[in-house]
Amino acid sequence: MAGELEGCTMPIKPENKARYPKNWKSEVVPRIRARSGNRCECTGQCGIVHSIQPEEATTLRCWAINGERHPIGGYRVVLTVMHLNHTPEDCADDNLLHGCQSCHLRYDQKDNQRKARVTRFRKQGQEDLGV
Numbered sequence: 001m002a003g004e005l006e007g008c009t010m011p012i013k014p015e016n017k018a019r020y021p022k023n024w025k026s027e028v029v030p031r032i033r034a035r036s037g038n039r040c041e042c043t044g045q046c047g048i049v050h051s052i053q054p055e056e057a058t059t060l061r062c063w064a065i066n067g068e069r070h071p072i073g074g075y076r077v078v079l080t081v082m083h084l085n086h087t088p089e090d091c092a093d094d095n096l097l098h099g100c101q102s103c104h105l106r107y108d109q110k111d112n113q114r115k116a117r118v119t120r121f122r123k124q125g126q127e128d129l130g131v
């Protein structure tokens with residue numbers, strides 16, 4: 001698992017590149033980086049409960065810090081800005097999360113599973129789930 005994630009930087013998918021705003025790299029990413037303090041901002045959005053640290057017992061925030069070893073996986077952390085609703089055009093602060101590889105992958109997998117479920121439902125001719 002650690003080797004698999006090593007050096008992974010989550011590049012923007014080519015088909016989505018045109019959808020990112022022009023100021024993505026110059027303004028949006030620096031803004032979110034400043035907000036996160038270069039530490040993963042995930043507080044459970046990826047679907048797992050992050051370990052409780054005594055001094056921050058209420059937030060359950062992921063402990064991955066950009067450029068350092070991941071506290072659980074051991075690989076070097078690369079934080080990337082992700083869109084919670086998977087819409088690159090939507091760069092509102094609350095749609096963006098500075099996340100480590102683990103949280104990013106888990107979040108995407110969770111979403112893919114949800115999408116697959118919805119697709120299955122649609123194929124069966126059941127009513128739209130509204131998601």
Ligand SMILES: [Zn+2]
Nearest residue numbers: 040062100103
């Ligand atoms: Zn994380």
Ligand SMILES: [Zn+2]
Nearest residue numbers: 042046062103
């Ligand atoms: Zn997480």
